[in-house]
Amino acid sequence: MPYQNEFARKTTHFDFVRNPEVQEFLANCEYLTPPSEKEAQALTSVFQKPPRLPEVELPHLILATDGSYYEAALNDRIPTTRVGYIKIGAVLFSLKEFADLRDGRFVDPFKVAALQDNNTALTFVLPSANVRLRAYNSVRDSFRAALDEQLLSEKTRFAPQNFHTSLRSTLFHLASRRAGELGTGHPFKLKLHKCPTCGKGPIELEDKLEQQFCPYCGAPVYPSDCLRLWEEVSDYQSNGTALSRLMMILEHLIPIHYLRFIAQKAFLALTRIAFFVDGPLAIFGNAAWLHRSIMIYLHEVNEKLEKKGMPPVLMIGLQKRGQIVDYVRLIDRFLPPDSLFAIDDDYRYKYILANRKPSKHGFGFETYYGQDFIFKTREGRSFVFALPYPYKSKEEPGSDFIHEKTEWHRYTNLPVAIRLIERLQTELYQDAVVPIALAHRYTAISLQPGGRVLDLLTRRALA
């Protein structure tokens, strides 16, 4: 996702809003407006000093993921023939490396180069408008085949020889944990709710290399069809929505992918690593069901950690843009440094979502797996971040989820998260922390200016 100020929007935004028709329309709308001084003070009264521990053991390693997508015409003269690219950067570095990087006011270019050597982006290339793979009749089927193949490819595997270590295998792990009839309880099996060709279902598929077919109509089906991206792919138009959904899914799937194999290989290494994810801890769209599986999976891992007397996995969703970021910008000047707020539903519906009607089950019931926090550091920079809900599901009997989810003490990692964000904050961009910036660097598709993040980093001394 691009940073807020990466796109210098030159549109004359001002003129547009002044247009009387627009004005009239807006008069009948509710939307976010800057608060008055007085309002703001009331709004900020909910912020409190963040919890701090005398001694916090920070993780040694940081793994950050961030993605970009781009859809381009293959030929300038045929703008309706398009292909999609997604780049996901997974950047691993140690806090020590980070400290070395900012040694003094000079950044060692060799060290940055070394960092670059360890990290490359994962690229997905997918057909979009009017591009079909050979042997496929539609863009939609081409998209499905290409996606599945790439999720299974060696570059997504932890052990290239073993396809059970592919990104797709992690999708199996998550999908097998679905509740109800779509769950299989078996990590090598998942179910599609229906066949994309004939619409019948459910269909059980296995994590295997061979092509699998719909038992009803015989058409090819793919395990990754469970993400239901195909429903948003069209043959003749831009497939920006599908691409952006896929990018978002990958941004969340990849940390779980890592988690799964770290847990397998050196379980306690999980206590020494922090995962940074771009955006809120939520999955939107047709694959939103994934958020429940992720909750269950995280809960399983955390339970094991707890048995060994260890804190839960530290996963931080960091938002660079979006409604809350916009909102924070509006009230930022009123917020005192060193303050924290766990956004509750009342507040969110009233102030951030501009009086939208609250959902019965609570905000983000179908999408979120983490709690959003607004945090202003001692140095005065504001962040919107999220930590995973400490629950297996939002409907656990005996728990009042909607209220409990905002209670700080339930987030064992909160003091660590806060220390870590402070440690990693950068002046480079507003709201940015280094890992995400680094990850972003690897996702940057050359046409976009994000590629310069690291260059900027190296040029500027870090505060």
Added chain:
Amino acid sequence: MSTFEAHLRAITNNETPSIERLWQITKFSPNDAQREAILHVNGPLYLTAGPGSGKTRVLLWRTLNLIVYHHVPPERIFLSTFTEKAAKQLTDGLRGLLGLVTNYTGQSFDLSGMYVGTVHSLCRRLLTDRRRFFADRHRPRPPALLDDLGQYFHLNSAWEQIVTYAGLHPADAAERINAIFDDKSASRHRAIEHLRSAFNRFSEELIDPDRVQAQVATLAWPEFSQSDIELLLELYKAYRKTLEERRVTDFALLQQEAYRVLEDFPGSGEVFQHVIVDEYQDTNTIQERIFFKLASGTKNLCVVGDDDQALYRFRGATVENFVQFPQRCQTYLGVTPRQIALDINYRSRSHIVNFYGRFMEQTDWRSKDGHTAYRVSKAIRAHRADAGPAVVATTPAPPEEACEEIAAFVRRLIDEGKVENPNQIAFLYPSLKSKQVERMKKALEAHDLQVYAPRAGRFLQVSEAVDVFGIYLLIFGRPSLRGMGRDVDDFRDWLNDIEARAEELRHDDPQLAQFITDRRAELQRARNDYRILLNVVARHHWNLDAPYDLSRMKRALYNAPRLSPVGQKLVGSAYFDRIVQKRAQEGHPLPLSYVIRRATSLDWNFLDLFYHLMGFEHFKAMFDQAEHHGDEGPVANLGLITQYLQRFTDERVSIITANLLEDDKLSAIFFNSFLFALFRLGESEWENPEDPFPRGRIPFLTIHQAKGLEFPVVVLGNLYKMDRGAPQMERLIRPMLTRPNGEPLERMTEFDIARMFYVALSRAQNLLILAHFKGKGQHVSPPFKALLRDPALPRLGNFDIATLPAAKLQESEIPKVYSFTADYLLYKKCPRQYMIFRKFGFVPSRSQTMFFGSLVHRTLEDLHHELIRRRNLAAKAQSQGEKRDA
């Protein structure tokens, strides 16, 4: 390498956390001595470890330190333990701790190459480790190993051969041999037992019979004649010859063989980087030589032990190996070991620790001239702070009264929750074959307390053994038992008892009766078929040893008149025909006799039969009893029975064939040979360190069995063991030894008795109860005398039970590793199976394991249906009753 793969490596290749950090995680805070011992790496280490001083933990961490922090590959570690159980516990513990390291670093450790086990098993492994110990890799396979029972059986079966070799006449050989040992009996059994101890001792002391024979005239035995010695040595040579002929060996000779290999192999002193020996006070001469040999190159020999807990002189152990370890190190390795004393006791309350400290001071451990100390000086301190009374004696009284006082008190301990389960109260005895044991048992049973004492009396007389073997007797028939003597008479009585008992069981359970009839019919069928087939062979004048000729013989056999359908099926099997043809093509044709045996064999064996029986109500109830009523005694005994049956099927009769059924041959092998041997051996102190402690029962143990164990409450049931002077075997061996003499013959038993009681006293955690018998014929061993006279010694009569801390079921200090498949899955699948196979060590029967799996389920299901059926019946009866009333 993909980015993911590279990342995963980077993430999981963390630095190893420090050992201090691992201690913190595992909540272990070693004391200074423990820490020093754990971190010691190079050079010999002499660890004197008092009772409850956390020695196992130290060993565990020290090994971990070597592997993880000093990069010693596990296969370069030799770790000898006293029992296989201890070895398993150590390996499990180590695996658990290394797993923790793996969890951090992703580095995995392979312990399969590590030499860990009893000396015996390690010697055995060494002898087959061609890669590491033999210059030429084409050594013949080493002989099969006989354990104690196997050795006994060997001597029995090779008897005539051995005595004849040695120039005796079989008819009076036993008498002649027994006479050497001042034993007037003519029993071969007793002669074998005498020879067994003598031979083992010869082997353990590396006695060369030819050398001693050459010197006999110059050596002096006060109580053995030259000709006695010469005869024993001849018998020993004959015994070894028969072992060689049959390609078997015994424990002691196995060690000799291993030692010889080490001497012959040039690099043997460097194969292991570290040699670690636990329970070093109980090693014997040959073992000491092996250990020093293994460490001769690296000098990294670590010995751990406690001379005060030396118990195994009767197995040739020489406690001097431990007491004089520093000097021996000088002699063999040319260096002085680092000595560390683990003397903080974490087990017992301080009163107990002080008491057994004073107990040891009652004996003078110095030589007459005062120059030699036979004991390592030590100062054991209790870690537990509470100073309340924890050693208490009964009111001095005749045994019946004292036992009653103890029983009533034990009842209170249980009723008032001072223990969570009766199996936390252990009764320890110098020997379980004593009147005191019987008395105590009766007194407890009078208070409705159940005892678990499978080794008090004969194991074959416990009721579960009577039940099982009685039914076997009905099925296989009672063999005629010839012979005379007390043993034979007793055994005949036992056969009568088990038969009568089985008749009762048969009478009570018609299904069981049917089962017995069916099995008998199967045996009869096999017997008949066998005769019929032999008739065919005779009629055709075939030779039984000649190859089976399918085309010529099959039809005649198959069509033999009156051959049973089962027999026909077995003879006619096309599958079998193919085997016959294949073998013939390969040039190893099957003889006719084989074909006939095969056609008349049964598809179950002795162990299978046991599992069949477990399906019947009488036995089912025992499992139920264990599962639902907390009394695991019967099931524990059933587990021991499977172990005996396994021996029988492994070593004697694995398949029941009809030729064995003729003339009750099989029944005679099983009862008159196998069980009779067990029966007689049961007279002597038969120990099994792996005996279970079933819940719901109060365990009775010999002090030897209690070695290495601890209990919240210990009752020392007898304070007396008679000092009969040095054991005969010591007096026999001493003049033959070339090594320095150990403790003086005239004092060794005094020392041994003190040590034995010390072991008993130091088993108690919260409370130690002493049975103080007084009156006619009652004695206490000397070191107890002054202590019992001490007026400050609390007495049971005025002991305030409220001061006693309640015993909690403790977590073992060694992390236990549960296996996913063997523990978790099995438990989840069936808790009953888990209890049986994992906890009580039932030996699964090869062919019946699956059956048993379904059997226990069927059992539960049956029970369920039965309950419903009864409930319905009851409801019906009630409604009928109501109708009638109306």
